[in-house]
Amino acid sequence: MTTTDERGTRIRGEAVESEPKHRVVVGMLLTAGVAAAFGAALLSLPRAHQQLSEVARYALQVSLPSWNLTEPVNEVVYGTRGFDTFGETFLLLAAVISVVLLARPREPRTGYFGEDVAGEREQSEIDPGGAPDAEEREARRAESAESDGESEQSDESESSDDPAAAAATAPFPSKTSVEHRPKTPDNELVGGRGPERAEAMSIVVRGAVRTATPILAVTGCYLVAWGYSPGGGFPGGAVILGVLLLVYAGFGRKRVARVVQPKLMESIEMAGATLIILTEALGLFLKGSFTANWLPLTPPQTIRSGGVVQLFSGGELVEVGTGLIIAVFALLAMSHDWARDKSEDEDGGDNGGNANDENRENDENASRAANAGGADQ
Amino acid sequence: MIVANYLVAGFVFCAGLYTVLTRRNLIKIVMGLSLMEGSTYLLFISMAYRAGSTAPVLVGPPGGRTAHDLVRGNVADPVLQNFCLTAIVIGVAVTAVFLTIVVRVAQHYRTLDADKIRELRG
Numbered sequence: 001m002t003t004t005d006e007r008g009t010r011i012r013g014e015a016v017e018s019e020p021k022h023r024v025v026v027g028m029l030l031t032a033g034v035a036a037a038f039g040a041a042l043l044s045l046p047r048a049h050q051q052l053s054e055v056a057r058y059a060l061q062v063s064l065p066s067w068n069l070t071e072p073v074n075e076v077v078y079g080t081r082g083f084d085t086f087g088e089t090f091l092l093l094a095a096v097i098s099v100v101l102l103a104r105p106r107e108p109r110t111g112y113f114g115e116d117v118a119g120e121r122e123q124s125e126i127d128p129g130g131a132p133d134a135e136e137r138e139a140r141r142a143e144s145a146e147s148d149g150e151s152e153q154s155d156e157s158e159s160s161d162d163p164a165a166a167a168a169t170a171p172f173p174s175k176t177s178v179e180h181r182p183k184t185p186d187n188e189l190v191g192g193r194g195p196e197r198a199e200a201m202s203i204v205v206r207g208a209v210r211t212a213t214p215i216l217a218v219t220g221c222y223l224v225a226w227g228y229s230p231g232g233g234f235p236g237g238a239v240i241l242g243v244l245l246l247v248y249a250g251f252g253r254k255r256v257a258r259v260v261q262p263k264l265m266e267s268i269e270m271a272g273a274t275l276i277i278l279t280e281a282l283g284l285f286l287k288g289s290f291t292a293n294w295l296p297l298t299p300p301q302t303i304r305s306g307g308v309v310q311l312f313s314g315g316e317l318v319e320v321g322t323g324l325i326i327a328v329f330a331l332l333a334m335s336h337d338w339a340r341d342k343s344e345d346e347d348g349g350d351n352g353g354n355a356n357d358e359n360r361e362n363d364e365n366a367s368r369a370a371n372a373g374g375a376d377q
Numbered sequence: 378m379i380v381a382n383y384l385v386a387g388f389v390f391c392a393g394l395y396t397v398l399t400r401r402n403l404i405k406i407v408m409g410l411s412l413m414e415g416s417t418y419l420l421f422i423s424m425a426y427r428a429g430s431t432a433p434v435l436v437g438p439p440g441g442r443t444a445h446d447l448v449r450g451n452v453a454d455p456v457l458q459n460f461c462l463t464a465i466v467i468g469v470a471v472t473a474v475f476l477t478i479v480v481r482v483a484q485h486y487r488t489l490d491a492d493k494i495r496e497l498r499g
Contacts, residue, residue, distance in 0.1 A: 020401050022492055027398035035391045042383040042420075048428040056456045060447065063435065070435040072455040073462075081459055088463050095470030102477040230434065234462050301436065320466065327473040334477070336484045 055080070068297045068305040070228045077232060078309040078316075082291030085312070086280055089319055093273060096323040100262075103330040143336055183252070199252030209250035217243045224317045227306050233316025240321035241328065248332075260329050265322050272318030279311045382423035389416035403479045403489045407472065414468035418461050425457035433458070 052060070055076075063075040077085050132140070182188070184206075185198035200206060220239030223231030248256045283292035295307040304310055389412055396409030431439055431447070433455040438447055479489070486494045 020490070020492075021399045022401055024399050027395055030398060031391050031395040034394055035387065038387040038390065039384065042387050043380065045383055045424065048379045048426055050427070052427070052452070052454055053456060056454045059455055060433065060435075060452065072433045072435065072452075073458050076455045076459040077462060081456070084459075084463060088466060092466055092470045095474050099473050099477045102474070102481055228436070230432075232462070234466055324469065327470075327477075331473065331477055331480065334480050334484075 064300065067293065067307065067309060068300045069309060070300055070305075071230060073230065074227050074232050074306065074309055074313065078306070078312040079291060079293075082280065082312065085316070086276065086291070089273070089276055089316065092320065092323050093269070096269070096327050099327045099330050100266075103334045105335065139336070199254065201250050206250050209246045213243050213246055216246070220317075220321075224313050225303055227303070227310045227313050228301050233313040234320055236313075236317040237320025237322075237324060240317070241324040244325055245328065256329075260325060262326070265326050265329075268318060269322040269326060272315050272322065275315035276312060276319060279308055279315060283308060379423055379426050382419060382426075386416045386420035386423065389413075389419065401491045403482060403491055406491065407475045407479060410475065411468065411472055414464065414471075417464055418468075421457045421461040421464065425454040425461075427451060427453060 059072050059076045059080045062080065063069050063072040067075050067079055069075045069079075181197040181199055183198065184200045185196050185202050188196065188198070201209075216239055220236045220243065223239065224233055224236040244256055244260065280290050283294050284290045286292075286294040291308070291312075293307040293309075295304075295311065297307050298304045306313070393409040393412030393414075393416065396412065397406050400406055400409065430451050430453050431442070433447070433452040435447055482494060483489055488494065
């Protein structure tokens, strides 16, 4: 089994890693060509003794006198090459919007002529021709159990993550039911069988997360606020994402659900984008050039010493932080859009199936027959 | 010998390219793209290096140098470091979009095999 691929044909060579590949020869040839071209190009690149480029020398000279910044990299990112960063910010925004669009569950489409009903089943099934197999049914059940559990748990009153409370609510965590998951795995035997169903992680991880997150959160803000030393909005935003992900991993989805709400996050992100646009546009209106400084400069090595640079960096913190949070949580929360499983009703006996349902089923049978007829031709 | 860094960056890029061209698993294709992105970070940072230079921070230069020396050169190139920062953020954004598409593809076709998702269905 390890030496054959899905079609049952033998894979040549040792089955160290029996992963199917394709176009190996073409790939090797192309890669070799690219490698040769790159090798030639890289060998003729300027080396370590080259003079600094004109832009770099300009940035180094201008950084302290005209921005009061002791950190030329920040000056380049948000000052000299601010337009570049500006474009990049909105590239990130565009990517976040595409992730949100792609990850969003299907919206009910209400057309004039019932198009929402016509293709509904085919659109959301793996194999429109046949009934769902065991694997698909299992996946549907697991997913619906999870989403039911989620809605149930959101009503539940928020209790702390200490083991006593968890024990009170779920004295004997049953591993088979997905709905009644224990809050923490602290009461479960170590090395027990089956997957762990707890929402949170064990006390060791929770303690570590509790210790690390305040430090990390402060670090993230520090990286941005002390803009005259290496740092800035991008690393700061990534650190903020890390804080939230640690809380999510350690304490479960519910803990972050109060903060990570799409509406709140998207509003904050748009506020950050607006701040960046205003910062740059005001430079255009007040000083005559995009990214020009229009704020009073304070002495070097103070928090506001960069003027506009610091404002831009702060806006970038908001933008990158929330943008990454939105993208990551949209990915984590993606669920499958299932059509209603008709075959289950058939085997499980109809529970007083109403006339409407039967009509729809008949329609579907008709369309299935039509499809089959089309396939025959 | 900063050339070694350049060549390693080229090698990492080629490894990523080979992965993208020959692997059939979509996740591995995305990993290959990430490798190609990573190679550009290494290349930028290596190109920013100057022999015997220091970090481009104009505060407290190492012994025997003044801020004026730093301004006149002999620091790592801040512009290329800026490029690297930009590239990292764009890399993250692009990877996020790719992964979302991969999840949707996996949900729709029930496979991550790039050879099996050519057909149009439904």
